[in-house]
Amino acid sequence: MMISAFKNFNLGRSVPKSVAIHGVLMAYTVIALFPILVVIINAFKERRAIFRDPLAMPTMDSFTLVGFEQVLLRSDFGLYSWNSLVVTLLAVGLVLLLGAMAAWALTEYKFRTNLLITFLFAMGIMIPIRLGTVSILRLMVDLNLVNTLTALVLVYIAQGLPLAVYILSEFIRTIPKELKEAARCDAVSEYKIFFCIILPLLKPAMATVAVFTMIPIWNDLWFPLILAPGEETRTITLGVQQFVGQYVTDWNSVLSALTMAIVPVLVLYTIFSRQLIRGLTSGAVK
Amino acid sequence: MTLPKSKSTPESAVEKKPIPWHIVFFLGPALLIYLTFSVYPLLDTLILSLYDEQKGQSSFVGLQNFITLISDDNWSSAFWNALANNFQFFIIHMLVQNPIGLLLAVLLSSPKLRFSGSYRTFIFMPTMLSVVIIGFVWQLLLSPIWGISENFLYHLGLDHYFDAWLGKESSALITLSFISVWQFVGIPMMLIYATLLNIPDDIVDASVVDGANPMQTFWYIKLPLILPTIAMVSILTFVANFNAFELIYAVKGALAGPNFSTDLMGTFFYRTFFGFQLQEGSATMGAAVATLMFLIILVGIMLFLFFVQRRIQRFQF
Amino acid sequence: MLKARPVTLLKQSAISLTLVAATITSVQASGSLSIESWRSDDANIWSDVILPAFNQSHPDIKVHFAPTPPAEYNSALQAKLQAGTAGDLITCRPFDTSLSLYQNGHLENLAGLDGLNEFSDVSKSAWVTDDGKEQFCLPLASVIHGFIYNKAIFKELDLKVPATQDEFYKVLDTIKSESRYIPLSMGTADQWEAATMGFQNVGPNFWKGEDGRKALISGEGKLTDKAYLETWQELAKWKDYLGRGYQAQKYSDSQNLFTLERAAIYPAGSWDIQTFNDQAEFEFGAFPPPVVKAGDACYISDHTDIGIGINANSDNKEAAKALLNWMASAEFANLFANAVPGFFPLSNHKVAINDPVAQEFVSWRDQCNSTIRNSYQILSRGTPNLENALWNVSAQVINGTMSPEAAAKKAQDGLQAWYAPQQ
Incomplete structure (x- = not known):
């Protein structure tokens, strides 16, 4: 699997190749950053809102700084x-x-x-x-x-x-x-x-x-x-x-x-x- | 390594003088701190493992602690279990962390890649965080109660595969290994990436001129050149894995549940040494576990140097 | 330029060293005390309520409450005692853990301390040598097990508080089939929940409290006896009523599931009351572990949980003794019982508890027979340790990875391996 991946990414300087490279790197970047973002987003949310939908961004209703305080x-x-x-x-x-x-x-x-x-x-x-x-x-x-x-x-x-x-x-x-x-x-x-x-x-x-x-x-x-x-x-x-x-x-x-x-x-x-x-x-x- | 006495310049000058002060100056401070706070405590621990302490009285017992560890039922099953788990932990790192690190490094080093600096920075970020943070985050993400992973799998149509991975004997260790891989993949990536960037362009160009396709260039030119780095990464992984403690402790506690299925040498050492809940700790048994860890790491490294490093060395540039 | 650098660095570290050393000596010189404790939950109460009250009568003694999280307490304390950095006062776990601290010379013999007269022998028994002669910790508080339930959910589903096991399972079945609430909020990820909130909570009704516990110590009873087997069989039944993925559920998850109104019943220790008072926005009540059938005598785990002793290496033993004597007073008992509801003072003073749920818990003492956790006295002195074994097998029974019979056998085999009366 690894080898075939290299094969694809090393074929010439074509557009699909660079799209594929960016695709893989971007996907991994998301994997690396997502958990960190979950922490930061939820730090600004009200307790109940954290549990209701942990992935939602803080809204006017749920925004709070009480944790930091x-x-x-x-x-x-x-x-x-x-x-x-x-x-x-x-x-x-x-x-x-x-x-x-x-x-x-x-x-x-x-x-x-x-x-x-x-x-x-x-x-x-x-x-x-x-x-x-x-x-x-x-x-x-x-x-x-x-x-x-x-x-x-x-x-x-x-x-x-x-x-x-x-x-x-x-x-x-x-x-x-x-x-x-x-x-x-x-x-x-x-x-x-x-x-x-x-x-x-x-x-x-x-x-x-x-x-x-x-x-x-x-x-x-x-x-x-x-x-x-x-x-x-x-x-x-x-x-x-x-x-x-x-x-x-x-x-x-x-x-x-x-x-x-x-x-x-x-x-x-x-x-x-x-x-x-x-x-x-x-x-x-x- | 032993040097001929007739060698020239500074060293012969050194031998004439009784004390080579500049060597003392350069080496002294580092050596003093290192000997006092690392070498001495480690040796002291090795010696301690030959003693038994009961109610403040210490007595020499020879290898008794080790015999207890590997043969007494109360200790040996826990010891072998921790050792076996540790090997599993290591193998998962070798099979997952290092290949992913290699893949990312190869992609990152593609010529004229835009944003490569940002990718590098982002992918390395988890490595910078403490296990306190990482343990908490992943428990939150994987928790069946708050449903983040389950929802995610649901959107991929895979939700029936979801389970309380961290809580099941069959999957807890594997899950923790993946969390650890997630955290540390940045290290092999960075090291291999740096080596790839170091390959002189003319070597690669020459192979292209000779008509090699990119796959062949990678396979026959680049890979041999990064093998020493991969070897170094493997040895670092081995050492780090056999010292791993924090992640298990942060997520599963010192009892490494369920039913010790996530117990590694590090957690076993901690429990033996400091005790846990009503189990009393024992400095001498702890020292014995530490000594065994020491030996395992040493043997692992020797085997590695003997069988692997020797063959790779000749490719070094 | 470059040569100057090491000098500045050294100077800086020297300065920081002196500064740090200075702060430490100044703290010790001013005659202040520091308390080691695992009750990190109560840190604010100690510093805001209890210690200021102490300073009213003893303005010259400064006390600092320095808790370590519970799971790390025993090992961190051990390390600090060996290092000589532990605080002047040591919060004592009951029985063998503290006994071994005393035997290793870390705790002071409290003989002659006036405050000890305020306690019954039963209360003191958790912190005394086997011959009953040397007392090394002052009893502080006990905790009681039971179940805490969400009153609103019980009303919504028209449920009555269960008194017998049949009623208990009927209630659980109703919650399970007629609502989306999780019937029982407990997880096995931390293991101790299974043993403490499960096994030690409902078990005394099966092994008849103190009778069963003492029989284990004398060797007449075995963990493979019917009473223990039934306790584990009981726990095995619980798994159908726990939340999804309870195997990965931690103690704090259990608390959150309950306070966020997603679970109806919570197998509790009375110390949870305080957390729930802070976080739950609904009314909750408590009931004792249900008896097997109506009319049976009931037994509760009323565990002598916290004591406090003096570090044998303390420089300030007189001040420490003054604090201990104050902790034996009626003033302290009242303050403590109401500031930290769910911890019940062990002294002989009559204490009025204001918190209704804490009152409910303590009222069981009148109807039921009290006992303590059976693994704490004597039976955890060897390897394998009974308490740790109970954590392991109880969690496994609830996870369904071990049968109650196998759990009983494993626990008994472990005990038998080193404990002479069981051999």
């Missing part, structure tokens, strides 16, 4: 969003910086433990940090970091580093040797080579790493629940989850809360989306 009144969405933003930006920023530095060290310099460390990081891609939760919790208690955003940032850095090191290492390998050699001939320091020559070149790959690191951090439920469940440190995902748990029968409020959680992600993503593709495509070949 409830959410803003009963939970501290501003604080939760701020916490999420702080944690995500700090963690992603540090993953990028430390990951790039480590990737550089591992690809550029030869030393005795290089292979071991590379292997350790590679394992991290495959073994989820979550399996070590008990010990992480004990560790954070000993460090007096429970219920702080710092605990989350540290764990997320540890979680994000392996993939960052892997992708950035692959990318660094594609950087022409001549660049570095030339700099070394001019007796430029290793630090300067990295920060002034290599780091700027890594930008496109960093966008990819940023997106793939950001998604799981922003959406994580596990570590906020265990390491920082306090009101002051609650992230938006945890906040929404608890709100949904608390007001599960009050669908106005739940749908409004979900809508408010969807919007910032989509905005962030739209901003990063172009860099993501640029990063992905400039990965291997030059």
Whole structure:
């Protein structure tokens, strides 16, 4: 079935072909967006109207903002969003910086433990940090970091580093040797080579790493629940989850809360989306 | 990999000095955080799995926890069930998610496609959302009570196929797998798409000049070039699937009902570790489950690298 | 430029660290308390009604109510206790869950707490060690099972509140054949509904309440006995009266179906009253689980559900004890019973309950014999755990994927596997 699909779509530059391509892509776009739209549409509808016809657009009669009012009144969405933003930006920023530095060290310099460390990081891609939760919790208690955003940032850095090191290492390998050699001939320091020559070149790959690191951090439920469940440190995902748990029968409020959680992600993503593709495509070949 | 001592420039300079400070500078911070918050906790968990804790007293029991897990009736049936379900979950992803991702990527990369940026953005959107949202939405859509899917099927004349899919033992896991596919199809799509865009035009042009039709171009030129990406996608899918937890937890709770038909290794780990309702959690048994998950993932990856990756490597460009 | 970046980032994280640390220490230093609870539904009531009342007499103690959703409570609490981040006060599940917290040193022994004198031994029994000597939680409230019905629908169809099982099924049949309403609003997706609102709700009439429960503990009764078999047979009959696709119906769906007037009868716990008061725009009433035949003695599940204890690692035990003593007072009992209708205080104070439906529930105590859920005391100490097994088999019986006989056998086999008196 797949093969015949390719056959059709690759036949010449005919009009039917492009119609078919758009048809398939559009159909899938609808599948991808429809559920999200259902949430957003119903967030603006009155409780009974949601149940009467979940697919109807809000009308003059059924339009209401009461759900949003409830959410803003009963939970501290501003604080939760701020916490999420702080944690995500700090963690992603540090993953990028430390990951790039480590990737550089591992690809550029030869030393005795290089292979071991590379292997350790590679394992991290495959073994989820979550399996070590008990010990992480004990560790954070000993460090007096429970219920702080710092605990989350540290764990997320540890979680994000392996993939960052892997992708950035692959990318660094594609950087022409001549660049570095030339700099070394001019007796430029290793630090300067990295920060002034290599780091700027890594930008496109960093966008990819940023997106793939950001998604799981922003959406994580596990570590906020265990390491920082306090009101002051609650992230938006945890906040929404608890709100949904608390007001599960009050669908106005739940749908409004979900809508408010969807919007910032989509905005962030739209901003990063172009860099993501640029990063992905400039990965291997030059 | 071991390097000849006579190699030139920075590394020989490094060996002369007692401490290569720049390496410490570059590698130190990342390594420190990674070792402290990932490697150490994981090793600690492995060690914990060899102990038993009763009323605050911990004692070394060797492999007893593992023997209990795979042979004691109370544990083993749940364990094997979760493992089998997890394989089913994985196979559905491989058969549905990755082919759809490939198809979408191929279509998206068609030359001169208009709106390709918008398609890409939209199709990737579900991947960005948290399971809290996704679990809620799909329960709403599939619920027989609110009738959205049923109405939809009715308009297609298929309404007699409708059922309470999420509630039936026979269909709950498959339904959840499809929801997961819906969420994550953007990842294989993006990765394959990026690789397709990277194929140099001259290679494709050359094959066209040689008289290859588009199908042949895809089959003989593009596909071999994207195979490494497909391999990587497969391994990412494998790892992600054997760690899956959130979606099941959000939709079916930690008991993974009905009758454990949606139980995966992740939910099994959670229940063992933290307990559920009146069942007490056990850190040591939990650690044992985590260790087994660790081994399963490791073996899976080794097999994969051994049988698949080796053959593909030679196509890499 | 680029070198400056890590410095700023580090500085920022250092600042955020100090800030967060500062807020935490300041909270602890001011002598405030935090309550761990699974009653997220009541969060507003605690912060708006109950705690301000406490502060009238104790202005110097600041209390924060910090609930976790019910399904996560036990595991989240476990994690927090191990981490040392749990609140000063711990809301206690009854019997073995809390007992093990006490045995693991997480709960404080309440010996000498004055407030305990306000409670009967029966009320206290859910939070005491097996030898009856050490009390580790103060009883707070019990919940009662029964059925809540839509009065308007009953009037429309000219139905009478059923007292016996025959009448009950007659009512269900009438609703099914003469209207478009769903007769019974219950689902099996969450599993616990099947066990708690189903099995534990109607079962006591079959196993004669406490007699049956104690027989199971002593080993004289078995889950394969006629009484239990009949309970599951009863549940198997329910499936014809549930809504379409009830297998995917969650607890909140059940509540919504009832409050949106699409279902006539709702197998209930008394804690639902409050939600329904908020959301239903019609009058509703309640009736106890119907007896087998007219004149039979009736039994109800009057489950000691909530207690409250002190975190053994709390820095503020004196303040916590003051709060507990206040929770044993008549003032609290009155406040709680009326602010959260459906939770019935366990203290000996005479309490006037204003909510009519809550009144109806509590009035059954006079006509019927009370018992608690049979899986909570002792029988869920081993693996497989009886409570979790009951969830599983009850849901399966209602789904029609397991026969009542098989359910009884599976539950009994599981219990027999580890519980000596049953062997």
